[in-house]
Amino acid sequence: MTVDLDGPEPLYEQIARVIAARIADGTYPPRRRIPSEAAIVEEFAVSRPTARAAVQRLVEQGLVQTVRGKGSYVVDTPQT
Template identity: 85%
Template sequence: MTLDLDGPDPLYEQIAQILAARIAAGDYPPRRRIPSEAGIVEEFGVSRPTARAAVQLLVERGLVRTVRGKGSYVVDDPQT
């Protein structure tokens, strides 16, 4: 899955969808970290605020939780 730079969906939503699909596939197992904001910036070539918005969307959807100073982790039972 790649980003559609010309599509109607915001980049942060597309990134969140990609990360959610990886969680569902088991690429990021429960209680393990997803890529950091810096990692998302590097992988997808987006700004840090865009990366932060993508992670926040995953938090809002109940897929990950953020631990201050440690990173964002997949929840025990992600509802994908």
């Protein structure tokens, strides 16, 4: 799965979908951290606000919870 830099869909939505797919396939297991905002910036070549928006989208979807000062973690049982 790749992001389409020139497509109509917002980049943060595309990145959130890629990370959600990795959560679903077990790449990022429950109770483990997803990549940091800095790592998302580097991997997807996007700005920090875009990376932050992608993580926030995952939080809104109930897939991830953010722990202040520690990072963002996959939830035990995703809320769908």
